[in-house]
Amino acid sequence: MNNRLRSTVRIASRPVHPMLVPFPIVCFVGALVTDIAYARTANVMWADFSDWLLVIGMIMGGLATIAGLIDFLGNRLIRAQAPAWPHMIGNIVVLLLALLNTLVHTRDAWTSVMPVGLILSVIVVLILPITGWLGWSMVYRHGVGVIK
Numbered sequence: 001m002n003n004r005l006r007s008t009v010r011i012a013s014r015p016v017h018p019m020l021v022p023f024p025i026v027c028f029v030g031a032l033v034t035d036i037a038y039a040r041t042a043n044v045m046w047a048d049f050s051d052w053l054l055v056i057g058m059i060m061g062g063l064a065t066i067a068g069l070i071d072f073l074g075n076r077l078i079r080a081q082a083p084a085w086p087h088m089i090g091n092i093v094v095l096l097l098a099l100l101n102t103l104v105h106t107r108d109a110w111t112s113v114m115p116v117g118l119i120l121s122v123i124v125v126l127i128l129p130i131t132g133w134l135g136w137s138m139v140y141r142h143g144v145g146v147i148k
Helices: 022-041 044-074 084-104 109-113 116-140
Strands: none
Touching: 022 044, 022 084, 022 109, 022 116, 044 084, 044 109, 084 116, 109 116
């Protein structure tokens, strides 16, 4: 393993942060899809699905953030990588917007999705490819957490 850029949070020498990241991504993209389905059909089931996807995405995103922050703060060499700061800041922005969206989705179905919930879901999903690419860059270009 590249000891210099080693992840601090590991299970069986595997970094935990990349294991957790796909869950909130899928949940937040799913929330956008179900928000769109609700906007097109006005079927409350879709708004309920969005609620659950956002809550699960927040829980898993919180866990991924904790693991990522421990890695980020635990190794100055990781912090020194060019994509590290924008990746961290972008993902915190995603979580804050998703938290706001989760709170918006606590209202009744129509006002939880139209238009604010849908707009927040779109913004979150538009930010995710950028932060994902930055995370990819840290692993595949800079070797953060890579076992050699």
